[in-house]
Amino acid sequence: MAHGPAKGIGRWLRATNHKDIGTMYLWFSFAMFLLGGAFAMVIRAELFEPGMQIIKPEFFNQMTTMHGLIMVFGAIMPVFVGLANWMIPMMIGAPDMALPRLNNLSFWILPFGFSLLAATLFMPGGGPNFGWTFYAPLSTTYAPPTVNFFIFGIHIIGASSIMGSINIIATILNLRAPGMTLMKMPMFAWTWLITAFLLIAVMPVLAGAVTMMLMDINFGTSFFNAAGGGDPVLFQHVFWFFGHPEVYIIIIPAFGVMSAIIPTFSRKPLFGYSSMVYATAAIAFLSFIVWAHHMFTVGMPLAGELYFMYATMLIAVPTGVKVFNWITTMFRGAITYETPMLFAIAFVILFTIGGFTGLMLAIAPADIQYQDSYFVVAHFHYVMVAGALLSSTAAVYYWIPKWTGRMYNETMGKVHFWVSFVAFNVTFFPQHFLGLAGMPRRYADYSLQFADWNMVSSIGAFAYGASQLLFLYNVIATIVAGRKVSDPKVWEGAEGLEWTVPTPAPYHTFSTPPAIK
Amino acid sequence: MVSKAKQLVRGGIGALALLPWLHAAAAEPAARPESWNLLNMPKGVTSVSQNVYDIHMVVIWICVWIGVAVFGVMFYSMFAHRKSRGHKPANFHESTKVELAWTIIPALILIVMAFPATTSLKHLYDTSEADLDVKITGYQWKWKYDYLGKDVSFISELATSQASIYGSAPKTEFYLEEVTEPLVIPVGKKVRLLMTGADVIHSWWVPELAVKRDAIPGFVNETWARVDKPGIYRGRCAELCGKDHAFMPIVVNAVPEEEFNAWLAKKQSETVALRALTEKTFTQEELMAKGEAVYGRTCAGCHGAAGEGVPGVFPAIKGSKIALGPVADHLAIVVNGKSGTAMQAFGAQLSEVDLAAAITYQRNAWGNKSVDNIVQPVDVFKVKNGQ
Numbered sequence: 001m002a003h004g005p006a007k008g009i010g011r012w013l014r015a016t017n018h019k020d021i022g023t024m025y026l027w028f029s030f031a032m033f034l035l036g037g038a039f040a041m042v043i044r045a046e047l048f049e050p051g052m053q054i055i056k057p058e059f060f061n062q063m064t065t066m067h068g069l070i071m072v073f074g075a076i077m078p079v080f081v082g083l084a085n086w087m088i089p090m091m092i093g094a095p096d097m098a099l100p101r102l103n104n105l106s107f108w109i110l111p112f113g114f115s116l117l118a119a120t121l122f123m124p125g126g127g128p129n130f131g132w133t134f135y136a137p138l139s140t141t142y143a144p145p146t147v148n149f150f151i152f153g154i155h156i157i158g159a160s161s162i163m164g165s166i167n168i169i170a171t172i173l174n175l176r177a178p179g180m181t182l183m184k185m186p187m188f189a190w191t192w193l194i195t196a197f198l199l200i201a202v203m204p205v206l207a208g209a210v211t212m213m214l215m216d217i218n219f220g221t222s223f224f225n226a227a228g229g230g231d232p233v234l235f236q237h238v239f240w241f242f243g244h245p246e247v248y249i250i251i252i253p254a255f256g257v258m259s260a261i262i263p264t265f266s267r268k269p270l271f272g273y274s275s276m277v278y279a280t281a282a283i284a285f286l287s288f289i290v291w292a293h294h295m296f297t298v299g300m301p302l303a304g305e306l307y308f309m310y311a312t313m314l315i316a317v318p319t320g321v322k323v324f325n326w327i328t329t330m331f332r333g334a335i336t337y338e339t340p341m342l343f344a345i346a347f348v349i350l351f352t353i354g355g356f357t358g359l360m361l362a363i364a365p366a367d368i369q370y371q372d373s374y375f376v377v378a379h380f381h382y383v384m385v386a387g388a389l390l391s392s393t394a395a396v397y398y399w400i401p402k403w404t405g406r407m408y409n410e411t412m413g414k415v416h417f418w419v420s421f422v423a424f425n426v427t428f429f430p431q432h433f434l435g436l437a438g439m440p441r442r443y444a445d446y447s448l449q450f451a452d453w454n455m456v457s458s459i460g461a462f463a464y465g466a467s468q469l470l471f472l473y474n475v476i477a478t479i480v481a482g483r484k485v486s487d488p489k490v491w492e493g494a495e496g497l498e499w500t501v502p503t504p505a506p507y508h509t510f511s512t513p514p515a516i517k
Numbered sequence: 518m519v520s521k522a523k524q525l526v527r528g529g530i531g532a533l534a535l536l537p538w539l540h541a542a543a544a545e546p547a548a549r550p551e552s553w554n555l556l557n558m559p560k561g562v563t564s565v566s567q568n569v570y571d572i573h574m575v576v577i578w579i580c581v582w583i584g585v586a587v588f589g590v591m592f593y594s595m596f597a598h599r600k601s602r603g604h605k606p607a608n609f610h611e612s613t614k615v616e617l618a619w620t621i622i623p624a625l626i627l628i629v630m631a632f633p634a635t636t637s638l639k640h641l642y643d644t645s646e647a648d649l650d651v652k653i654t655g656y657q658w659k660w661k662y663d664y665l666g667k668d669v670s671f672i673s674e675l676a677t678s679q680a681s682i683y684g685s686a687p688k689t690e691f692y693l694e695e696v697t698e699p700l701v702i703p704v705g706k707k708v709r710l711l712m713t714g715a716d717v718i719h720s721w722w723v724p725e726l727a728v729k730r731d732a733i734p735g736f737v738n739e740t741w742a743r744v745d746k747p748g749i750y751r752g753r754c755a756e757l758c759g760k761d762h763a764f765m766p767i768v769v770n771a772v773p774e775e776e777f778n779a780w781l782a783k784k785q786s787e788t789v790a791l792r793a794l795t796e797k798t799f800t801q802e803e804l805m806a807k808g809e810a811v812y813g814r815t816c817a818g819c820h821g822a823a824g825e826g827v828p829g830v831f832p833a834i835k836g837s838k839i840a841l842g843p844v845a846d847h848l849a850i851v852v853n854g855k856s857g858t859a860m861q862a863f864g865a866q867l868s869e870v871d872l873a874a875a876i877t878y879q880r881n882a883w884g885n886k887s888v889d890n891i892v893q894p895v896d897v898f899k900v901k902n903g904q
Contacts, residue, residue: 050688050692050693051681051682051683051684051688052682052683052684053684057760057761057762057763057764058760058827058830061757061759061760061762123829124828124829124830125829125830126829126830129759129760130757131757135717135718135756135757137716137717137718137734138717138718138757138758138759141716141717141858142657142716142717142759142858142859144829144830145829226733226734226735226736227734227735227856230735231735232718232733232734232735232736233733233736266598266606267600267606268606268607268608268610269608269610270610271609271610271611272610272611272612272616273610273611275616297720297729297730297731297755298731298733298738299712299730299731299733299736299738299739302638302639302642305638305642306635306638309631309634309635309638310631313627313630313631314624314627316623316627317620317623317624317627320619320620320623321616321619321620323587324587324619327587327590327591327594328615329610330591330594330595330598331590331594331598332594332598332604332606332607332609333594333598333604333606333607334598334599334600334604334605334606335594335595335598335599335600335604336599336600336601337599345591345595348591349588349591352584352587352588353584356580356583356584359576359580360573360576360577360580363572363573363576363630363634364634364638365565365568365569365572365634365637365638365641366569366572366573366576366634368569368641368727368728368729369558369569369573369724369727369729371720371729371755372720372722372729372755372756373755433555433556433557436556436557436558437552437555437556437557437558437559437724438559438722438724438752438753439753440722440753440754440755440762440763441757442757442762442763443753443762443763444762444763445682445693445763445764446693446763447691447692447693447694447751447766448552448688448690448692449552449555450552450555451552452552452553453552453553453555
């Protein structure tokens with residue numbers, strides 16, 4: 001029964017073990033993170049000074065588009081699937097994911113999807129250049145010929161997400177250890193359960209949008225072509241019906257990670273567990289009915305603007321509940337500041353700032369000024385980078401001793417944290433100023449009054465990029481030569497089933513279900 | 518290098534001083550403020566923009582105070598409840614009262630914010646009783662302004678040279694913010710702005726007017742502005758519209774009413790004069806000289822300064838079948854565009870004289886030698902009017 005992993009490359013190609021597949025997801029997303037990060041470096045290098053110095057505007061547009069697509073679909077979404085693969089079975093006392101072969105397939109189609117996408121950069125006409133939101137008709141009638149590769153890439157990535165979600169739902173609903181009721185599950189499992197439902201609901205909508213594009217481009221339909229009786233604004237409605245839940249798909253698992261790490265290093269149980277569950281569900285529900293707040297300048301009727309403004313403002317309530325709960329968890333605890341906790345605290349601060357600017361963006365009349373400016377760029381990087389990315393970094397530091405049986409280098413982890421934290425803010429805080437002063441997003445070049453803050457932002461970006469290489473080094477050094485740990489608990493304040501199995505976690509865990517008190 | 522370093526140091530100090538950013542922009546005179554101080558939204562020169570600015574500031578301050586309270590508790594806890602200070606953890610993890618309070622209080626704050634936002638939005642949407650209608654059409658990558666019912670219309674595009682963009686000429690004060698011809702509007706009059714797009718979606722944004730509205734093909738969006746203060750206000754395209762998205766600025770010149778009327782009369786007489794020119798027969802030299810300028814402004818963006826195109830995206834004109842073939846085909850594609858591609862219908866954008874000059878130039882420049890190589894404005898007129 002307790003056999004080990006297969007030998008050679010077959011272990012990975014034919015992997016059905018949740019830990020192996022989780023590992024592959026994590027490495028894949030890190031590779032995509034470095035690729036998307038390299039694109040960001042190109043963007044910031046070009047924007048270092050006014051004028052076109054390094055690249056041409058058409059290539060600049062490909063860089064912004066690919067940066068967004070790779071980071072959203074290639075780095076952030078897979079990293080949380082990787083964490084889910086590794087942690088959910090161990091957290092709920094399951095021997096593996098419910099559908100191991102589906103698990104293999106959902107991972108292994110990803111490299112093909114992203115190869116299709118990245119290969120377009122080397123084709124005639126270049127890669128997708130219409131922004132990661134690919135608004136029609138720029139992405140249909142006016143798209144480069146490689147757009148078909150982009151469409152099939154998105155289809156494959158979407159299929160992978162749907163399969164991954166089915167697997168997570170099946171695992172959580174069917175394989176919990178006896179006695180582990182839903183309301184006893186760790187928050188990370190809860191947040192992923194909710195996220196998986198969101199994914200199943202909206203990935204087909206995205207697939208529908210790109211299929212309509214495919215038809216318009218190749219088969220003469222006019223879904224989005226005004227000249228043929230179609231409607232370019234319809235594209236935006238369909239896209240954001242996917243796109244808004246998508247941003248919660250990205251952030252909700254991060255909430256789960258925070259709800260694991262903050263109690264551990266505060267040595268105090270999570271405050272308001274059930275309100276956390278309800279708040280997460282409320283956020284997920286609201287995410288379906290606020291999409292057009294991305295479209296306040298599109299010319300909606302007044303009634304539409306008002307509705308989407310009010311509905312969007314409501315999201316601040318459950319989001320606030322979550323932040324208050326984390327802070328109250330820390331309150332009167334016994335806090336220590338290991339690297340995962342530093343990242344978690346930075347998450348709470350920076351995500352809250354992103355939430356504040358989100359509230360500002362919800363105010364429709366003010367959004368007339370913010371829409372499509374660098375203010376929006378700053379806002380969503382505070383949510384995406386500081387939210388999703390910092391939390392997944394925290395997760396890696398938090399769980400890597402359990403995965404490898406080795407402790408990361410704490411000093412290096414702290415250096416990584418401080419450089420990232422400072423560089424992140426140097427990069428993105430000035431972008432608020434740029435946007436308010438009138439600089440639109442996706443600009444390859446800008447007028448002179450924007451020069452100073454752009455240069456600051458670029459310097460911050462280079463430092464942020466460099467600090468991630470330190471992270472890579474620290475992870476590899478840990479795996480190869482980290483200090484060995486064997487305490488199942490690893491962290492003094494850690495609670496939960498994953499901390500009851502040996503360290504490092506054996507290839508098979510919970511072959512017989514644990515007893516839940 | 519040294520001055521850059523100095524600037525950076527100053528910038529670092531600027532970034533530390535958080536409070537001035539909330540006020541600095543408004544206090545600056547009309548001259549270009551130093552860019553370190555450009556930190557906030559402009560108050561602008563319309564009732565809408567001032568309204569928007571006020572709401573923006575109210576919401577910022579609410580966020581700041583909530584932030585101070587929330588982070589205050591957090592930082593206190595981070596300091597006081599450290600394990601290294603010997604703090605023993607409590608074990609509480611629930612309190613219905615507290616949780617109800619922090620659900621209800623934020624909801625109330627939101628309701629307070631919603632009132633001024635609603636009033637402001639209603640004001641912003643009231644496009645009735647305008648004194649002047651201007652239709653704004655977004656093209657890749659320029660704007661066309663039509664003064665409806667006034668028989669005045671013109672194209673406004675970037676006036677900054679490619680040399681300046683690519684660094685072989687210096688960048689002047691209004692780098693990427695200067696246009697061939699600004700939109701001129703009268704002060705104190707309600708101007709209704711009707712937006713549409715000719716190809717892809719653009720967005721016409723002038724921060725000091727608090728006007729940003731998408732220009733969408735197949736739609737006509739409405740918004741309005743009443744500028745109270747004469748002056749020049751600069752804006753940009755805000756919706757990604759392709760290659761030269763960053764290179765289609767907007768300049769609005771708000772002038773007193775008499776000055777506006779005089780300008781309008783002058784433009785109207787130009788329209789009449791241009792119609793007369795359509796009947797004139799030009800020499801090849803005249804057409805070539807004019808054509809080179811029109812080509813550089815209008816065609817070179819895609820087809821290249823020497824007609825070389827961009828392989829795989831934009832076809833070359835040098836040695837192309839169309840430029841060397843029958844003139845009728847050449848006229849048809851330039852005037853009517855080619856559907857399903859980025860080739861626009863330039864018949865709607867350029868005058869007969871400009872079109873004739875551009876086509877003549879394309880048929881004769883870079884070694885292109887067509888059989889019938891001269892196009893007169895009257896030929897263009899016939900194609901435009903289906904004769």
